[in-house]
Amino acid sequence: MLLNQPHPLETRVLTRRFEYPQKNPIWVDEFVAKQGYEGFRKALGMSPDEIIEEVKKSSLRGRGGAGFPTGLKWSFVDRKSSKPKYVVVNGDEGEPGTCKDRVLIEHDPHRLIEGCLICARAIGAERGWVYIRGEYRFHIDILDKAIAEAYERGYLGENILGSGMTFHLSTHTGAGSYECGEESALLESLEGKRGNPRLKPPFPATVGAFQCPTTVNNVETFCAVPDILLNGGDWYHALGTPKNGGTRMVCLSGHINNPGVYEVPLGFNMKRLIEEIGGGVWKGRKLKAVIPGGSSSPILTADEVDIPADYDSLAKAGSMLGSGATMVCDETTDMVKLLARVMKFYAHESCGWCIPCREGTAWLAKILARMDEGAGMTRDIDMIDQLATSMFGRTFCALGDAAAMPTMSIVRKFRNEFEAKIGSTEVFVPAPGTQPLVVL
């Protein structure tokens, strides 16, 4: 149930059926009454290539964090393969600060189902799964009910709407691992294995779930598809900036007056986002920094946020749009504590597969916890930077990068705060919470 009120500056596409205050999820009758499944009906009349072309035209990019062009991703699926093809929805939503997928499922579950159907039509899949993190029990129930409704009304199952198309969809529960948001780890987990990432290539488009061609997309990405089909790729594209089509969900959180989930066009200015939609920094304080795309995106200082929030502009600013989780830090924020907390998360979530991530995150977490306790040493500051640099780009999957990027940016941009945490003596004090090797 949404905490925030809608804002007039929002561009409502994915959220256009939302009600404030919300009473119930939008079930099938209301959904159909409000143009529901019409995008899919239109897709039924199109060839797979036409659907993919339309999605390409929309310049929709993956909303999970990496921002890979969706149409291109679908076109990679080997449709000629004799194996079955699969649609997998990534609803793991593990990136700290991100809470958009749950809102979409909570309000408008059929939109996701429609998105899956269109994708299935485009890649020739007859089976799909929605992988949802285990903590979202409530949302799994909503989606399960919506799927049951869709089966009842003939939107799922065999001979859908008399078209001869078959598509089955079900939910699959994760068991609480950040790593399972990485698409290949998600597929391992879906197959019932330990959620370790896979070696790539091959990519899921050729060898995905159960060794079959698979497309994996974020919940928000699938949710954007019905309107693209309904109104055309060009229409969707025009909502955003030239290379960054459409709208996106922003999860505003942190030291801000109106935290919440908002839908804005790509390229919406980040400073305006914070000040106008978010109502500015709370308690009348000044802005210190913004984490623009989830905890793994490099931090931006207050001086750096007056930029359009789209994939390319943020990349230019040295950060990333990520999962749309925009976290605001006011002037009182302790950046060492913040980084220590972030690193505790990554050390906890590292799957342990590769050495730099497994050992690097744990080491950094220990140093940062110690610094935060006031027992930092001068050499620690450079070492934090060096360790993060050693991890960056050398790990098996992107989790290592996700831990390294905020570390490098925070320690470089807020070095003075780290210096202030240097203890009075340069004496080693063990980090709290660690067990002594030998208990006497």
Added chain:
Amino acid sequence: MAELVTLTIDGKQITAEKGTLVIEAAKKIGIEIPAFCYYEGYSLQAACRMCLVEVEKMPKLQPGCTLPAAEGMVVMTDSPKVVEARKSTLEFLLTNHPLDCPVCDKGGECELQDMVFRYGAGESRFTEIKHHANEKQWSPMVYYDPARCILCYRCIRVCDEGLGVGALGLTHRGVHAEITPSNGDHLECDECGMCIDICPVGALTSGSYRYKSRPWEMNHVGTICAHCSNGCKTTLSIRNGEIMRANNRDQSGINGEFLCAKGRFGYDFVHSEERLQTPLVRKDGELVEASWSEALALVAKKFGDVKAKGGKFGVVGSARTTNEEAYYLQKFARQGLGTANIDHRRSGDVASLLNALAGKRDALATVADLYTTKAALVIGSDLSQQHPLLAFQLRANYRHHGSSTYTVTRGPVREDSYAARSIRFEAGDEIGALDQLREDLSKHASVVILFGDSVKGGDVAKLVAFGDSLGVGVKYVCLMDYSNSRGAWDMGLTHEYGPGYEAAEQRGLSLPEMLAAKDLDVFWAVGANPLADAELGSNDAFVVVQELFLTETARRADVVLPAASAYEKNGTVTNTCGEVQRLKAGAKVMGVKTDLEIMGLLAKEMGLDLGIWTPEKVFEEIRRTVRGYNVQLPIIVTGGAAPTQPVSGQLAVLPDVSLVRSAEDTLFTSGSLGRYSKMLNAAMEAPGKLYKE
């Protein structure tokens, strides 16, 4: 021919097949790309990040273990960026790795030590408290120290992919991640210890060796395992004559990286408290200790007397003594004692096979053939239990080359899991069951047929006829039980045949006939224990036994001569595939003599001229006189395996196939030797059963 590409590694141009991994391509031109998790022949992990290399036009460092060589690729393995990355990877590895090298079993032969020595940084910046987890005992054989584990996943892969057991997995995550048995806290597996061998660090340690010695204190002697008939090379690590461990340190044998529980842990019978170390002579109904000279004189006198009065001898040889000993024994019996009553317990009908081959050359498969053949047919044997190396080879062939395996067995076997077809048969019906496979088998370019003791005599002829009818290249393996089961046949330890399957001049008594005879004057057992499950019919026979232990037969003896085990002697043995390999003496046990020396001394005492009794001289004679054994000496001397085929086609007499019976040992039993191995008996799986239920 695969497409070739040319790439440059460290300035050197190399042409490689497209798709060759950069780490392998570099190896070919002598450039080492260090790695922990990469292990040839097993699935790729790219987990350790030690093999990162710089590649032109690629922004990030690339793992050499998964990067396929491509045309025009320029790889740098020692650029400053790569050197720095290796340093930092090792620094990361050492953060939580205990620096207990001075007491670690692996110290001195540890890949992590070597890597840090070559590529590591000079100092450590890690000053936090290390993450620690306690050591665990998984089984009597295997211990795991998670703190030392670097998580290269080799053990998981060798167990799952190599052995098909899958006893290991991974639990927890991040620095807490550790290897865990699939059963939770203990192993239920083959206890082969391959995980210990393949572990690059001291995380997996051997129950029989841990904390006993430093690697550099021991001499490492590569010899052939004393147990089953597969003929794996096992490396004995010897300190002051004592075997401290056996492992596969020297991977040069026909078994490559493979070694099972018997080869690795089953050596401990050598130093058993129950080893006989002094001759025993029966006085007043009791076996009492005697000197060698007294015992030998007594035996020589008795043998001489019985021979002089034309008495009746019964001589039983062993499937475990060397070729030289087997040859010398039959020579002693036939020439020295003038008796034709000589036999051993036979476990496979190789004579019928050689007879049925009818002039074919190269019709006997070697262990290496099992890795290259397109198809294999296993008849009547639980291969993974009875012939673990052959099973490993077939599985590796399936994994690497996609070969097809067909099983025709009485019960379910492990090979079923990847077999192209599995057929169950009622005892005695295996040849009939084969017809169903004719069409499948004839599709493959080459087939190896392995058959157990249930196929013998006329059935072997039918089997070879079936093989001929396939119209493709077929090779055979006659499966037998022990380390020299094949050699015992070849050397003429049977009442039908002399060495090289020449018909014996006079057909003597078979083993059961000797046991049943009421009028034996002398019963002489060399390394055999026929009275384990039988009675000696002749009450008055003078029984001489050469044995390691006081077995049932030795207890009935009038003179017991303590013999050396295979690990204490030189010589050659022939495995079930007919490959001759060299035994090298490693261990020393006080008071014992090799069977060859005992026989030689007896011959001397009796004044017989049977030739010099050193293994080298006897082997020379074997090469000269035994058909098929004129093998190239350099192969044997350098520790290789030389295939033999003593004869192909019509034998003058057919073997007595009623005597062919396998002891049906499992992975944890090994005839009388197994009874004295504490490790094998300690395995929770022991004695186990053939065929899964």
